[in-house]
Amino acid sequence: MSNKMNFNTPTSTVLYSIEETIKAYRKLSQHNISNVVPNITVDQALILIIIEREDKTQSEIADLVFKDYASMTRIVQLMINKNYLLKNIDDTDKRRTNIKITKYGKEIIEKLDPIIKKNREMALKTLSDKELEQLFKILNKITQNCKIIQQ
């Protein structure tokens, strides 16, 4: 890589570069996940693992994984159909839905955990700890910049 880079062509914007990375990562992840659990998507796998850790309502989970509530409704429905999740109306507030993982869902998580770990290791194996911290810091800056006009 040269010292002076040109960031002024459409194919050199951050959006472009980040998109390239995330698509490559998703492809790798989906590939490895499908080897142990066919028929689960990367999104569903992440959601399953997050729900296991956090006992929250549907929209709280949606916020955690950056999903629109409408998307969340549909993803949860698909995961119920596959017997990974259960959903019941909250007793104290009937607008809310609580999501639980089924026994089968927990078995799936057992299979997924090492794969998720492996995916991360593969993707990051050539990065130093310093670079990893830089990455998080820079991404966080960009995220904050983008959120200014929104709330």
Next chain:
Amino acid sequence: MSNKMNFNTPTSTVLYSIEETIKAYRKLSQHNISNVVPNITVDQALILIIIEREDKTQSEIADLVFKDYASMTRIVQLMINKNYLLKNIDDTDKRRTNIKITKYGKEIIEKLDPIIKKNREMALKTLSDKELEQLFKILNKITQNCKIIQQ
């Protein structure tokens, strides 16, 4: 940010962090683009601008914007419906389709150019040149790591 970060929870993976950033960026971009050109998506805007610079076939453009060929077929069709693009079968190889921008499409590009520039500036305004280079370098490393098993 503390010196020692914990990268072992699902919500601290790169996939997760990158996803957060790209979604914030997309939201900002879509918001600003919609102010000048209603009814165009971020993807369509990028594709329009890339086609203007590169006179290529549909699948070559798809590769440039990291789109699946199937997605590309559909996006191009929508952009033809909106009178941004024209498509004709290549004379020398009738399997190929050449994509051209209409006059109307070029007018749209005129409106989009400053917005795209502004989006980039907003997203990156707190980043130093050094950080920008670090970001590209790190993202590129991750992308390469993810591509190893694929071809």
Next chain:
DNA sequence: AGATATTATTTGATATATCAAACATTATTA
């Protein structure tokens, strides 16, 4: 040349993203 392989694109099926509107429930206010 004729059979076969490869390439470029399309179509079908399903998952996800996003906005707007609908809906039921709960909270607030006049």
Next chain:
DNA sequence: TAATAATGTTTGATATATCAAATAATATCT
């Protein structure tokens, strides 16, 4: 308390992602 506002979720409509299979055109091989 009745009317209104706010909240949590769902549904509808449309755009995009992804895989597999289909299709048409071209290239290669015997």
